[in-house]
Amino acid sequence: MSPELKLKTAAEEIKDILRKHDIAASIVLHTPGHGEYLNHILTSYSCAYQYQDDSIHFYSKKKDFKSVEEQAKQQGETANMLHILSKLTGENFMMLHSMSEKFDSITNAEHFNP
Structure with missing residues (x-):
């Protein structure tokens, strides 16, 4: 299985778990040389909906309530969902970015796009 397919398959399995519960x-998956992100915001308590093109729409018409x-x-x-996801994703980015920069400096790592 290709790395891209492996990540997409895992992302779909994770979405199933998120829907179940x-x-x-907001999740980032990694396999050597490849990454995939997943934003899952379609819940029973959310009026946000994300389309396959990654555009987000909000459905909150008075007639639906x-x-x-x-x-x-x-x-x-x-x-609240969007605030917490963006805040924690930002905090996670800051921690990982700092860790990555330090590790790159120590190891003289070089990155490439396959």
């Missing part, structure tokens, strides 16, 4: 996630309070609750939970 109704969990949002029993009350204004229910609509506001889902909008708030979506905002």
Whole structure:
């Protein structure tokens, strides 16, 4: 199995787990020389939907909710989801970037795109 297919297969399996447990996630997968990212934001508590072209739309029409309070609750939970995912993804990036820079410096690593 090619590295790209291996990562895409793993990403689909992870999405199945996330759907099963109704969990949002932002994940990066790696195999030597290859990477794949996964943003899963389609949950029962979110009004966000990500298309295959990676565009994101928000569905929160008044007619789709029993009350204004229910609509506001889902909008708030979506905002909270996006805030936490972006904040923690940013913190993770800062930690990994710093670690990568230090390791590259110590080992004189050279990177290439296969």
